[in-house]
Amino acid sequence: MIPNQREILEDETSSRPLRDRSTVETLVSRFKGDEAHTAKDVLAVEEPLEIQLGYGPADSRRTKSISVTMRTPGHDFELVAGFLLTEGVVSDYADIGEISYVAGRASDLRSEEPSLSEDLILPYQPERNVVRVDLAPDVSVSLANLERNFYTTSSCGICGKASLLALRTVCPPRYLNRFQVSAHVLCSLPDKLRAAQEVFDRTGGLHASGMFDAEGHLHSIREDVGRHNAVDKLLGAEFLADRTPVHDRLLFLSGRASFELLQKALMGGIPMVVSVGAPSSLAVQVAKEFDMTLVGFLRGDHFNVYQGAERIVGDFGVKENL
Structure with a gap:
Protein backbone atom coordinates (compact mmCIF):
# COMPACT_ATOMS: atom_id res chain seq x y z
CA MET A 1 0.00 0.00 0.00
CA ILE A 2 1.05 3.60 -0.53
CA PRO A 3 2.28 5.12 2.73
CA ASN A 4 0.57 8.32 3.82
CA GLN A 5 2.47 11.60 3.97
CA ARG A 6 3.48 11.14 7.63
CA GLU A 7 4.77 7.64 6.96
CA ILE A 8 6.71 8.85 3.92
CA LEU A 9 8.38 11.60 5.94
CA GLU A 10 9.21 9.31 8.83
CA ASP A 11 10.60 6.64 6.50
CA GLU A 12 12.78 9.04 4.57
CA THR A 13 14.21 10.61 7.73
CA SER A 14 14.30 7.63 10.08
CA SER A 15 18.04 6.96 9.91
CA ARG A 16 19.24 10.49 9.19
CA PRO A 17 17.48 13.84 9.69
CA LEU A 18 16.18 15.45 6.50
CA ARG A 19 18.08 18.65 7.20
CA ASP A 20 21.36 16.73 7.44
CA ARG A 21 20.69 15.03 4.13
CA SER A 22 19.70 18.18 2.23
CA THR A 23 22.73 20.25 3.26
CA VAL A 24 26.39 19.66 4.06
CA GLU A 25 29.03 21.90 5.62
CA THR A 26 32.35 22.70 3.98
CA LEU A 27 35.33 24.96 4.70
CA VAL A 28 35.95 27.90 2.40
CA LEU A 49 18.43 9.08 -7.38
CA GLU A 50 17.75 5.98 -9.45
CA ILE A 51 14.11 5.15 -10.14
CA GLN A 52 13.17 1.53 -10.71
CA LEU A 53 9.76 0.36 -11.86
CA GLY A 54 8.14 -2.95 -10.95
CA TYR A 55 5.29 -3.90 -13.27
CA GLY A 56 3.39 -6.74 -14.89
CA PRO A 57 0.95 -9.45 -13.78
CA ALA A 58 1.33 -10.83 -10.27
CA ASP A 59 2.80 -14.11 -11.55
CA SER A 60 5.36 -12.52 -13.91
CA ARG A 61 6.61 -9.26 -12.43
CA ARG A 62 9.47 -7.37 -14.05
CA THR A 63 11.77 -4.64 -12.75
CA LYS A 64 13.26 -1.96 -14.95
CA SER A 65 15.55 0.99 -14.17
CA ILE A 66 13.94 3.93 -15.92
CA SER A 67 15.75 7.07 -14.80
CA VAL A 68 18.58 8.62 -12.82
CA THR A 69 18.13 12.21 -11.74
CA MET A 70 20.40 14.44 -9.69
CA ARG A 71 18.39 15.78 -6.79
CA THR A 72 18.52 17.17 -3.26
CA PRO A 73 17.61 14.32 -0.87
CA GLY A 74 14.24 14.60 0.83
CA HIS A 75 10.67 13.95 -0.31
CA ASP A 76 12.07 11.24 -2.58
CA PHE A 77 8.82 9.26 -2.77
CA GLU A 78 6.95 12.41 -3.80
CA LEU A 79 9.61 13.11 -6.42
CA VAL A 80 9.24 9.64 -7.90
CA ALA A 81 5.43 9.74 -7.86
CA GLY A 82 5.44 13.18 -9.48
CA PHE A 83 7.89 12.00 -12.13
CA LEU A 84 5.69 9.04 -13.05
CA LEU A 85 2.59 11.26 -13.15
CA THR A 86 4.13 13.97 -15.30
CA GLU A 87 5.72 11.45 -17.66
CA GLY A 88 2.33 9.79 -18.22
CA VAL A 89 3.31 6.44 -16.70
CA VAL A 90 0.52 6.60 -14.08
CA SER A 91 -2.71 8.61 -13.97
CA ASP A 92 -4.29 7.61 -10.66
CA TYR A 93 -2.72 7.17 -7.25
CA ALA A 94 -4.27 3.68 -7.10
CA ASP A 95 -1.93 2.72 -9.97
CA ILE A 96 0.90 2.61 -7.42
CA GLY A 97 1.00 -0.39 -5.15
CA GLU A 98 4.13 0.43 -3.13
CA ILE A 99 7.06 2.83 -3.06
CA SER A 100 10.20 1.75 -1.23
CA TYR A 101 13.92 2.33 -0.97
CA VAL A 102 16.18 -0.41 -2.31
CA ALA A 103 19.15 -1.23 -0.10
CA GLY A 104 22.66 -1.74 -1.41
CA ARG A 105 24.84 -0.27 -4.13
CA ALA A 106 23.42 0.15 -7.60
CA SER A 107 25.50 -2.77 -8.89
CA ASP A 108 23.81 -5.07 -6.37
CA LEU A 109 20.23 -4.11 -7.13
CA ARG A 110 17.69 -6.65 -8.27
CA SER A 111 16.91 -5.13 -11.64
CA GLU A 112 16.60 -7.40 -14.66
CA GLU A 113 18.33 -4.83 -16.84
CA PRO A 114 21.64 -2.96 -16.37
CA SER A 115 21.41 -0.29 -13.69
CA LEU A 116 21.38 3.26 -15.04
CA SER A 117 23.54 4.40 -12.12
CA GLU A 118 25.90 1.43 -12.01
CA ASP A 119 28.97 3.56 -12.65
CA LEU A 120 27.95 6.31 -10.22
CA ILE A 121 29.42 6.52 -6.75
CA LEU A 122 26.43 6.93 -4.45
CA PRO A 123 27.59 9.07 -1.51
CA TYR A 124 26.36 9.13 2.08
CA GLN A 125 23.58 6.52 2.08
CA PRO A 126 23.41 4.39 -1.09
CA GLU A 127 20.30 2.64 0.21
CA ARG A 128 18.57 6.02 0.12
CA ASN A 129 19.53 6.75 -3.48
CA VAL A 130 17.53 4.04 -5.22
CA VAL A 131 13.72 3.96 -5.11
CA ARG A 132 11.51 1.25 -6.56
CA VAL A 133 7.89 1.83 -7.46
CA ASP A 134 5.74 -1.28 -7.75
CA LEU A 135 2.70 -0.69 -9.91
CA ALA A 136 -0.60 -2.48 -9.37
CA PRO A 137 -0.74 -5.74 -11.40
CA ASP A 138 -3.51 -4.44 -13.67
CA VAL A 139 -1.61 -1.30 -14.74
CA SER A 140 -0.33 -1.52 -18.29
CA VAL A 141 3.05 0.04 -19.06
CA SER A 142 4.23 1.46 -22.36
CA LEU A 143 7.91 0.61 -22.50
CA ALA A 144 8.46 3.22 -25.20
CA ASN A 145 7.37 5.96 -22.79
CA LEU A 146 9.83 4.84 -20.14
CA GLU A 147 12.81 6.32 -21.96
CA ARG A 148 13.50 9.46 -19.96
CA ASN A 149 14.33 11.95 -22.71
CA PHE A 150 11.82 10.80 -25.31
CA TYR A 151 10.57 14.31 -26.00
CA THR A 152 10.45 16.40 -22.87
CA THR A 153 13.74 18.29 -22.67
CA SER A 154 14.70 21.38 -24.62
CA SER A 155 17.98 19.72 -25.64
CA CYS A 156 16.43 16.66 -27.29
CA GLY A 157 16.47 18.18 -30.78
CA ILE A 158 12.77 17.52 -31.43
CA CYS A 159 10.92 20.43 -32.97
CA GLY A 160 8.19 22.25 -31.07
CA LYS A 161 5.43 20.94 -33.31
CA ALA A 162 6.42 17.32 -32.66
CA SER A 163 6.75 17.98 -28.93
CA LEU A 164 3.24 19.43 -28.73
CA LEU A 165 1.86 16.53 -30.75
CA ALA A 166 3.50 14.04 -28.39
CA LEU A 167 2.15 15.92 -25.38
CA ARG A 168 -1.41 15.76 -26.73
CA THR A 169 -1.23 11.96 -26.73
CA VAL A 170 -0.50 11.67 -22.99
CA CYS A 171 -2.09 14.74 -21.39
CA PRO A 172 -5.26 14.41 -19.28
CA PRO A 173 -8.66 15.42 -20.73
CA ARG A 174 -9.27 19.13 -21.34
CA TYR A 175 -11.35 21.12 -18.89
CA LEU A 176 -12.70 24.68 -18.74
CA ASN A 177 -10.09 26.89 -17.07
CA ARG A 178 -11.92 29.16 -14.61
CA PHE A 179 -9.00 29.88 -12.27
CA GLN A 180 -8.62 33.64 -11.69
CA VAL A 181 -6.27 35.63 -9.50
CA SER A 182 -5.83 39.34 -8.82
CA ALA A 183 -2.75 41.30 -9.88
CA HIS A 184 -2.27 42.31 -6.24
CA VAL A 185 -2.12 38.68 -5.14
CA LEU A 186 0.36 37.80 -7.90
CA CYS A 187 2.72 40.55 -6.81
CA SER A 188 2.72 39.20 -3.25
CA LEU A 189 3.82 35.69 -4.20
CA PRO A 190 7.63 36.08 -4.59
CA ASP A 191 8.09 37.33 -1.03
CA LYS A 192 5.84 34.58 0.36
CA LEU A 193 7.74 31.85 -1.47
CA ARG A 194 11.11 33.30 -0.52
CA ALA A 195 10.13 33.46 3.16
CA ALA A 196 9.31 29.74 3.10
CA GLN A 197 12.59 28.59 1.48
CA GLU A 198 14.31 27.12 4.52
CA VAL A 199 17.11 25.28 2.72
CA PHE A 200 17.77 28.21 0.38
CA ASP A 201 18.30 30.39 3.45
CA ARG A 202 21.22 28.17 4.45
CA THR A 203 22.68 27.47 1.01
CA GLY A 204 21.53 30.05 -1.54
CA GLY A 205 21.61 27.28 -4.13
CA LEU A 206 18.18 25.75 -4.61
CA HIS A 207 15.21 26.17 -6.88
CA ALA A 208 11.75 26.29 -5.34
CA SER A 209 8.24 25.54 -6.51
CA GLY A 210 5.16 26.57 -4.57
CA MET A 211 1.45 25.96 -4.88
CA PHE A 212 -0.85 28.90 -4.07
CA ASP A 213 -4.61 29.34 -4.08
CA ALA A 214 -6.43 32.30 -5.66
CA GLU A 215 -6.20 34.26 -2.39
CA GLY A 216 -2.41 33.93 -2.29
CA HIS A 217 -2.20 31.34 0.49
CA LEU A 218 0.84 29.08 0.19
CA HIS A 219 -0.33 25.48 0.44
CA SER A 220 2.94 23.65 -0.24
CA ILE A 221 6.54 24.25 -1.24
CA ARG A 222 9.39 22.02 -2.34
CA GLU A 223 13.08 22.86 -2.94
CA ASP A 224 15.68 21.05 -5.03
CA VAL A 225 18.86 21.64 -7.01
CA GLY A 226 16.80 20.76 -10.10
CA ARG A 227 13.82 22.97 -10.94
CA HIS A 228 12.05 20.00 -12.55
CA ASN A 229 12.60 17.91 -9.40
CA ALA A 230 11.05 20.63 -7.23
CA VAL A 231 7.93 20.53 -9.41
CA ASP A 232 7.81 16.73 -9.39
CA LYS A 233 8.02 16.71 -5.59
CA LEU A 234 5.23 19.24 -5.35
CA LEU A 235 2.91 17.41 -7.74
CA GLY A 236 3.91 14.04 -6.29
CA ALA A 237 2.67 15.11 -2.87
CA GLU A 238 -0.71 16.02 -4.37
CA PHE A 239 -0.81 12.78 -6.36
CA LEU A 240 -0.09 10.55 -3.36
CA ALA A 241 -2.80 12.39 -1.41
CA ASP A 242 -5.27 11.71 -4.26
CA ARG A 243 -5.67 15.44 -4.99
CA THR A 244 -4.86 15.43 -8.70
CA PRO A 245 -5.74 16.91 -11.08
CA VAL A 246 -5.20 20.22 -9.30
CA HIS A 247 -7.62 22.72 -10.86
CA ASP A 248 -7.76 25.24 -8.00
CA ARG A 249 -4.09 26.14 -7.47
CA LEU A 250 -1.40 28.00 -9.36
CA LEU A 251 2.18 26.79 -9.69
CA PHE A 252 4.82 29.37 -8.77
CA LEU A 253 8.40 28.88 -10.03
CA SER A 254 11.45 30.59 -8.57
CA GLY A 255 13.21 30.49 -11.94
CA ARG A 256 12.25 30.40 -15.59
CA ALA A 257 9.33 28.58 -17.21
CA SER A 258 10.47 25.93 -19.69
CA PHE A 259 8.55 23.52 -21.88
CA GLU A 260 9.26 20.68 -19.46
CA LEU A 261 7.81 22.57 -16.50
CA LEU A 262 4.68 23.57 -18.44
CA GLN A 263 4.33 19.92 -19.46
CA LYS A 264 4.50 18.81 -15.84
CA ALA A 265 1.96 21.43 -14.78
CA LEU A 266 -0.37 20.29 -17.56
CA MET A 267 -0.10 16.65 -16.51
CA GLY A 268 -0.95 17.65 -12.95
CA GLY A 269 -4.00 19.68 -14.03
CA ILE A 270 -2.50 23.04 -12.97
CA PRO A 271 -4.44 25.94 -14.59
CA MET A 272 -1.85 28.72 -14.09
CA VAL A 273 1.95 28.85 -14.05
CA VAL A 274 3.74 31.91 -12.68
CA SER A 275 7.50 32.43 -12.79
CA VAL A 276 9.95 35.11 -11.75
CA GLY A 277 11.99 34.40 -14.88
CA ALA A 278 11.38 34.21 -18.59
CA PRO A 279 9.30 31.59 -20.36
CA SER A 280 10.65 29.82 -23.41
CA SER A 281 8.90 30.06 -26.76
CA LEU A 282 7.75 26.45 -26.52
CA ALA A 283 6.41 27.02 -23.00
CA VAL A 284 4.23 29.80 -24.41
CA GLN A 285 3.03 27.47 -27.16
CA VAL A 286 2.02 24.88 -24.56
CA ALA A 287 0.10 27.52 -22.60
CA LYS A 288 -1.76 28.62 -25.71
CA GLU A 289 -2.40 25.09 -26.96
CA PHE A 290 -3.88 23.90 -23.65
CA ASP A 291 -5.36 27.20 -22.43
CA MET A 292 -3.13 27.56 -19.38
CA THR A 293 -2.50 31.01 -17.93
CA LEU A 294 1.22 31.80 -18.11
CA VAL A 295 2.84 34.70 -16.23
CA GLY A 296 6.53 35.54 -16.43
CA PHE A 297 9.03 38.13 -15.17
CA LEU A 298 7.09 38.62 -11.93
CA ARG A 299 9.22 41.16 -10.07
CA GLY A 300 7.90 43.80 -7.71
CA ASP A 301 4.68 45.14 -9.19
CA HIS A 302 5.57 44.17 -12.77
CA PHE A 303 4.84 41.00 -14.73
CA ASN A 304 4.06 39.82 -18.25
CA VAL A 305 1.08 37.63 -19.15
CA TYR A 306 1.79 35.45 -22.17
CA GLN A 307 -1.54 33.62 -22.19
CA GLY A 308 -4.80 34.06 -20.26
CA ALA A 309 -4.64 37.77 -19.41
CA GLU A 310 -8.42 37.79 -18.97
CA ARG A 311 -7.95 35.65 -15.84
CA ILE A 312 -5.88 38.34 -14.09
CA VAL A 313 -8.50 40.44 -12.33
CA GLY A 314 -8.31 43.95 -10.87
CA ASP A 315 -9.16 47.58 -11.46
CA PHE A 316 -6.75 48.41 -14.23
CA GLY A 317 -6.73 49.00 -17.94
CA VAL A 318 -4.41 47.58 -20.59
CA LYS A 319 -2.58 50.10 -22.76
CA GLU A 320 -0.98 49.06 -26.02
CA ASN A 321 2.57 50.27 -26.50
CA LEU A 322 3.99 48.26 -29.35
Missing part, protein backbone atom coordinates in the same frame (compact mmCIF):
# COMPACT_ATOMS: atom_id res chain seq x y z
CA SER A 29 38.50 30.69 2.15
CA ARG A 30 36.46 33.86 2.46
CA PHE A 31 37.98 36.98 0.95
CA LYS A 32 37.16 40.59 1.73
CA GLY A 33 39.42 42.98 -0.09
CA ASP A 34 43.00 41.78 0.43
CA GLU A 35 42.18 39.85 3.61
CA ALA A 36 41.13 36.22 3.81
CA HIS A 37 40.00 33.88 6.55
CA THR A 38 38.76 30.32 6.81
CA ALA A 39 35.03 29.92 7.43
CA LYS A 40 32.28 27.34 7.28
CA ASP A 41 29.80 27.37 4.42
CA VAL A 42 26.66 25.32 3.83
CA LEU A 43 26.06 23.61 0.47
CA ALA A 44 22.90 22.10 -0.96
CA VAL A 45 23.47 18.36 -1.35
CA GLU A 46 23.25 16.94 -4.85
CA GLU A 47 23.00 13.16 -5.11
CA PRO A 48 21.80 10.74 -7.79
Whole structure:
Protein backbone atom coordinates (compact mmCIF):
# COMPACT_ATOMS: atom_id res chain seq x y z
CA MET A 1 0.00 0.00 0.00
CA ILE A 2 1.05 3.60 -0.53
CA PRO A 3 2.28 5.12 2.73
CA ASN A 4 0.57 8.32 3.82
CA GLN A 5 2.47 11.60 3.97
CA ARG A 6 3.48 11.14 7.63
CA GLU A 7 4.77 7.64 6.96
CA ILE A 8 6.71 8.85 3.92
CA LEU A 9 8.38 11.60 5.94
CA GLU A 10 9.21 9.31 8.83
CA ASP A 11 10.60 6.64 6.50
CA GLU A 12 12.78 9.04 4.57
CA THR A 13 14.21 10.61 7.73
CA SER A 14 14.30 7.63 10.08
CA SER A 15 18.04 6.96 9.91
CA ARG A 16 19.24 10.49 9.19
CA PRO A 17 17.48 13.84 9.69
CA LEU A 18 16.18 15.45 6.50
CA ARG A 19 18.08 18.65 7.20
CA ASP A 20 21.36 16.73 7.44
CA ARG A 21 20.69 15.03 4.13
CA SER A 22 19.70 18.18 2.23
CA THR A 23 22.73 20.25 3.26
CA VAL A 24 26.39 19.66 4.06
CA GLU A 25 29.03 21.90 5.62
CA THR A 26 32.35 22.70 3.98
CA LEU A 27 35.33 24.96 4.70
CA VAL A 28 35.95 27.90 2.40
CA SER A 29 38.50 30.69 2.15
CA ARG A 30 36.46 33.86 2.46
CA PHE A 31 37.98 36.98 0.95
CA LYS A 32 37.16 40.59 1.73
CA GLY A 33 39.42 42.98 -0.09
CA ASP A 34 43.00 41.78 0.43
CA GLU A 35 42.18 39.85 3.61
CA ALA A 36 41.13 36.22 3.81
CA HIS A 37 40.00 33.88 6.55
CA THR A 38 38.76 30.32 6.81
CA ALA A 39 35.03 29.92 7.43
CA LYS A 40 32.28 27.34 7.28
CA ASP A 41 29.80 27.37 4.42
CA VAL A 42 26.66 25.32 3.83
CA LEU A 43 26.06 23.61 0.47
CA ALA A 44 22.90 22.10 -0.96
CA VAL A 45 23.47 18.36 -1.35
CA GLU A 46 23.25 16.94 -4.85
CA GLU A 47 23.00 13.16 -5.11
CA PRO A 48 21.80 10.74 -7.79
CA LEU A 49 18.43 9.08 -7.38
CA GLU A 50 17.75 5.98 -9.45
CA ILE A 51 14.11 5.15 -10.14
CA GLN A 52 13.17 1.53 -10.71
CA LEU A 53 9.76 0.36 -11.86
CA GLY A 54 8.14 -2.95 -10.95
CA TYR A 55 5.29 -3.90 -13.27
CA GLY A 56 3.39 -6.74 -14.89
CA PRO A 57 0.95 -9.45 -13.78
CA ALA A 58 1.33 -10.83 -10.27
CA ASP A 59 2.80 -14.11 -11.55
CA SER A 60 5.36 -12.52 -13.91
CA ARG A 61 6.61 -9.26 -12.43
CA ARG A 62 9.47 -7.37 -14.05
CA THR A 63 11.77 -4.64 -12.75
CA LYS A 64 13.26 -1.96 -14.95
CA SER A 65 15.55 0.99 -14.17
CA ILE A 66 13.94 3.93 -15.92
CA SER A 67 15.75 7.07 -14.80
CA VAL A 68 18.58 8.62 -12.82
CA THR A 69 18.13 12.21 -11.74
CA MET A 70 20.40 14.44 -9.69
CA ARG A 71 18.39 15.78 -6.79
CA THR A 72 18.52 17.17 -3.26
CA PRO A 73 17.61 14.32 -0.87
CA GLY A 74 14.24 14.60 0.83
CA HIS A 75 10.67 13.95 -0.31
CA ASP A 76 12.07 11.24 -2.58
CA PHE A 77 8.82 9.26 -2.77
CA GLU A 78 6.95 12.41 -3.80
CA LEU A 79 9.61 13.11 -6.42
CA VAL A 80 9.24 9.64 -7.90
CA ALA A 81 5.43 9.74 -7.86
CA GLY A 82 5.44 13.18 -9.48
CA PHE A 83 7.89 12.00 -12.13
CA LEU A 84 5.69 9.04 -13.05
CA LEU A 85 2.59 11.26 -13.15
CA THR A 86 4.13 13.97 -15.30
CA GLU A 87 5.72 11.45 -17.66
CA GLY A 88 2.33 9.79 -18.22
CA VAL A 89 3.31 6.44 -16.70
CA VAL A 90 0.52 6.60 -14.08
CA SER A 91 -2.71 8.61 -13.97
CA ASP A 92 -4.29 7.61 -10.66
CA TYR A 93 -2.72 7.17 -7.25
CA ALA A 94 -4.27 3.68 -7.10
CA ASP A 95 -1.93 2.72 -9.97
CA ILE A 96 0.90 2.61 -7.42
CA GLY A 97 1.00 -0.39 -5.15
CA GLU A 98 4.13 0.43 -3.13
CA ILE A 99 7.06 2.83 -3.06
CA SER A 100 10.20 1.75 -1.23
CA TYR A 101 13.92 2.33 -0.97
CA VAL A 102 16.18 -0.41 -2.31
CA ALA A 103 19.15 -1.23 -0.10
CA GLY A 104 22.66 -1.74 -1.41
CA ARG A 105 24.84 -0.27 -4.13
CA ALA A 106 23.42 0.15 -7.60
CA SER A 107 25.50 -2.77 -8.89
CA ASP A 108 23.81 -5.07 -6.37
CA LEU A 109 20.23 -4.11 -7.13
CA ARG A 110 17.69 -6.65 -8.27
CA SER A 111 16.91 -5.13 -11.64
CA GLU A 112 16.60 -7.40 -14.66
CA GLU A 113 18.33 -4.83 -16.84
CA PRO A 114 21.64 -2.96 -16.37
CA SER A 115 21.41 -0.29 -13.69
CA LEU A 116 21.38 3.26 -15.04
CA SER A 117 23.54 4.40 -12.12
CA GLU A 118 25.90 1.43 -12.01
CA ASP A 119 28.97 3.56 -12.65
CA LEU A 120 27.95 6.31 -10.22
CA ILE A 121 29.42 6.52 -6.75
CA LEU A 122 26.43 6.93 -4.45
CA PRO A 123 27.59 9.07 -1.51
CA TYR A 124 26.36 9.13 2.08
CA GLN A 125 23.58 6.52 2.08
CA PRO A 126 23.41 4.39 -1.09
CA GLU A 127 20.30 2.64 0.21
CA ARG A 128 18.57 6.02 0.12
CA ASN A 129 19.53 6.75 -3.48
CA VAL A 130 17.53 4.04 -5.22
CA VAL A 131 13.72 3.96 -5.11
CA ARG A 132 11.51 1.25 -6.56
CA VAL A 133 7.89 1.83 -7.46
CA ASP A 134 5.74 -1.28 -7.75
CA LEU A 135 2.70 -0.69 -9.91
CA ALA A 136 -0.60 -2.48 -9.37
CA PRO A 137 -0.74 -5.74 -11.40
CA ASP A 138 -3.51 -4.44 -13.67
CA VAL A 139 -1.61 -1.30 -14.74
CA SER A 140 -0.33 -1.52 -18.29
CA VAL A 141 3.05 0.04 -19.06
CA SER A 142 4.23 1.46 -22.36
CA LEU A 143 7.91 0.61 -22.50
CA ALA A 144 8.46 3.22 -25.20
CA ASN A 145 7.37 5.96 -22.79
CA LEU A 146 9.83 4.84 -20.14
CA GLU A 147 12.81 6.32 -21.96
CA ARG A 148 13.50 9.46 -19.96
CA ASN A 149 14.33 11.95 -22.71
CA PHE A 150 11.82 10.80 -25.31
CA TYR A 151 10.57 14.31 -26.00
CA THR A 152 10.45 16.40 -22.87
CA THR A 153 13.74 18.29 -22.67
CA SER A 154 14.70 21.38 -24.62
CA SER A 155 17.98 19.72 -25.64
CA CYS A 156 16.43 16.66 -27.29
CA GLY A 157 16.47 18.18 -30.78
CA ILE A 158 12.77 17.52 -31.43
CA CYS A 159 10.92 20.43 -32.97
CA GLY A 160 8.19 22.25 -31.07
CA LYS A 161 5.43 20.94 -33.31
CA ALA A 162 6.42 17.32 -32.66
CA SER A 163 6.75 17.98 -28.93
CA LEU A 164 3.24 19.43 -28.73
CA LEU A 165 1.86 16.53 -30.75
CA ALA A 166 3.50 14.04 -28.39
CA LEU A 167 2.15 15.92 -25.38
CA ARG A 168 -1.41 15.76 -26.73
CA THR A 169 -1.23 11.96 -26.73
CA VAL A 170 -0.50 11.67 -22.99
CA CYS A 171 -2.09 14.74 -21.39
CA PRO A 172 -5.26 14.41 -19.28
CA PRO A 173 -8.66 15.42 -20.73
CA ARG A 174 -9.27 19.13 -21.34
CA TYR A 175 -11.35 21.12 -18.89
CA LEU A 176 -12.70 24.68 -18.74
CA ASN A 177 -10.09 26.89 -17.07
CA ARG A 178 -11.92 29.16 -14.61
CA PHE A 179 -9.00 29.88 -12.27
CA GLN A 180 -8.62 33.64 -11.69
CA VAL A 181 -6.27 35.63 -9.50
CA SER A 182 -5.83 39.34 -8.82
CA ALA A 183 -2.75 41.30 -9.88
CA HIS A 184 -2.27 42.31 -6.24
CA VAL A 185 -2.12 38.68 -5.14
CA LEU A 186 0.36 37.80 -7.90
CA CYS A 187 2.72 40.55 -6.81
CA SER A 188 2.72 39.20 -3.25
CA LEU A 189 3.82 35.69 -4.20
CA PRO A 190 7.63 36.08 -4.59
CA ASP A 191 8.09 37.33 -1.03
CA LYS A 192 5.84 34.58 0.36
CA LEU A 193 7.74 31.85 -1.47
CA ARG A 194 11.11 33.30 -0.52
CA ALA A 195 10.13 33.46 3.16
CA ALA A 196 9.31 29.74 3.10
CA GLN A 197 12.59 28.59 1.48
CA GLU A 198 14.31 27.12 4.52
CA VAL A 199 17.11 25.28 2.72
CA PHE A 200 17.77 28.21 0.38
CA ASP A 201 18.30 30.39 3.45
CA ARG A 202 21.22 28.17 4.45
CA THR A 203 22.68 27.47 1.01
CA GLY A 204 21.53 30.05 -1.54
CA GLY A 205 21.61 27.28 -4.13
CA LEU A 206 18.18 25.75 -4.61
CA HIS A 207 15.21 26.17 -6.88
CA ALA A 208 11.75 26.29 -5.34
CA SER A 209 8.24 25.54 -6.51
CA GLY A 210 5.16 26.57 -4.57
CA MET A 211 1.45 25.96 -4.88
CA PHE A 212 -0.85 28.90 -4.07
CA ASP A 213 -4.61 29.34 -4.08
CA ALA A 214 -6.43 32.30 -5.66
CA GLU A 215 -6.20 34.26 -2.39
CA GLY A 216 -2.41 33.93 -2.29
CA HIS A 217 -2.20 31.34 0.49
CA LEU A 218 0.84 29.08 0.19
CA HIS A 219 -0.33 25.48 0.44
CA SER A 220 2.94 23.65 -0.24
CA ILE A 221 6.54 24.25 -1.24
CA ARG A 222 9.39 22.02 -2.34
CA GLU A 223 13.08 22.86 -2.94
CA ASP A 224 15.68 21.05 -5.03
CA VAL A 225 18.86 21.64 -7.01
CA GLY A 226 16.80 20.76 -10.10
CA ARG A 227 13.82 22.97 -10.94
CA HIS A 228 12.05 20.00 -12.55
CA ASN A 229 12.60 17.91 -9.40
CA ALA A 230 11.05 20.63 -7.23
CA VAL A 231 7.93 20.53 -9.41
CA ASP A 232 7.81 16.73 -9.39
CA LYS A 233 8.02 16.71 -5.59
CA LEU A 234 5.23 19.24 -5.35
CA LEU A 235 2.91 17.41 -7.74
CA GLY A 236 3.91 14.04 -6.29
CA ALA A 237 2.67 15.11 -2.87
CA GLU A 238 -0.71 16.02 -4.37
CA PHE A 239 -0.81 12.78 -6.36
CA LEU A 240 -0.09 10.55 -3.36
CA ALA A 241 -2.80 12.39 -1.41
CA ASP A 242 -5.27 11.71 -4.26
CA ARG A 243 -5.67 15.44 -4.99
CA THR A 244 -4.86 15.43 -8.70
CA PRO A 245 -5.74 16.91 -11.08
CA VAL A 246 -5.20 20.22 -9.30
CA HIS A 247 -7.62 22.72 -10.86
CA ASP A 248 -7.76 25.24 -8.00
CA ARG A 249 -4.09 26.14 -7.47
CA LEU A 250 -1.40 28.00 -9.36
CA LEU A 251 2.18 26.79 -9.69
CA PHE A 252 4.82 29.37 -8.77
CA LEU A 253 8.40 28.88 -10.03
CA SER A 254 11.45 30.59 -8.57
CA GLY A 255 13.21 30.49 -11.94
CA ARG A 256 12.25 30.40 -15.59
CA ALA A 257 9.33 28.58 -17.21
CA SER A 258 10.47 25.93 -19.69
CA PHE A 259 8.55 23.52 -21.88
CA GLU A 260 9.26 20.68 -19.46
CA LEU A 261 7.81 22.57 -16.50
CA LEU A 262 4.68 23.57 -18.44
CA GLN A 263 4.33 19.92 -19.46
CA LYS A 264 4.50 18.81 -15.84
CA ALA A 265 1.96 21.43 -14.78
CA LEU A 266 -0.37 20.29 -17.56
CA MET A 267 -0.10 16.65 -16.51
CA GLY A 268 -0.95 17.65 -12.95
CA GLY A 269 -4.00 19.68 -14.03
CA ILE A 270 -2.50 23.04 -12.97
CA PRO A 271 -4.44 25.94 -14.59
CA MET A 272 -1.85 28.72 -14.09
CA VAL A 273 1.95 28.85 -14.05
CA VAL A 274 3.74 31.91 -12.68
CA SER A 275 7.50 32.43 -12.79
CA VAL A 276 9.95 35.11 -11.75
CA GLY A 277 11.99 34.40 -14.88
CA ALA A 278 11.38 34.21 -18.59
CA PRO A 279 9.30 31.59 -20.36
CA SER A 280 10.65 29.82 -23.41
CA SER A 281 8.90 30.06 -26.76
CA LEU A 282 7.75 26.45 -26.52
CA ALA A 283 6.41 27.02 -23.00
CA VAL A 284 4.23 29.80 -24.41
CA GLN A 285 3.03 27.47 -27.16
CA VAL A 286 2.02 24.88 -24.56
CA ALA A 287 0.10 27.52 -22.60
CA LYS A 288 -1.76 28.62 -25.71
CA GLU A 289 -2.40 25.09 -26.96
CA PHE A 290 -3.88 23.90 -23.65
CA ASP A 291 -5.36 27.20 -22.43
CA MET A 292 -3.13 27.56 -19.38
CA THR A 293 -2.50 31.01 -17.93
CA LEU A 294 1.22 31.80 -18.11
CA VAL A 295 2.84 34.70 -16.23
CA GLY A 296 6.53 35.54 -16.43
CA PHE A 297 9.03 38.13 -15.17
CA LEU A 298 7.09 38.62 -11.93
CA ARG A 299 9.22 41.16 -10.07
CA GLY A 300 7.90 43.80 -7.71
CA ASP A 301 4.68 45.14 -9.19
CA HIS A 302 5.57 44.17 -12.77
CA PHE A 303 4.84 41.00 -14.73
CA ASN A 304 4.06 39.82 -18.25
CA VAL A 305 1.08 37.63 -19.15
CA TYR A 306 1.79 35.45 -22.17
CA GLN A 307 -1.54 33.62 -22.19
CA GLY A 308 -4.80 34.06 -20.26
CA ALA A 309 -4.64 37.77 -19.41
CA GLU A 310 -8.42 37.79 -18.97
CA ARG A 311 -7.95 35.65 -15.84
CA ILE A 312 -5.88 38.34 -14.09
CA VAL A 313 -8.50 40.44 -12.33
CA GLY A 314 -8.31 43.95 -10.87
CA ASP A 315 -9.16 47.58 -11.46
CA PHE A 316 -6.75 48.41 -14.23
CA GLY A 317 -6.73 49.00 -17.94
CA VAL A 318 -4.41 47.58 -20.59
CA LYS A 319 -2.58 50.10 -22.76
CA GLU A 320 -0.98 49.06 -26.02
CA ASN A 321 2.57 50.27 -26.50
CA LEU A 322 3.99 48.26 -29.35
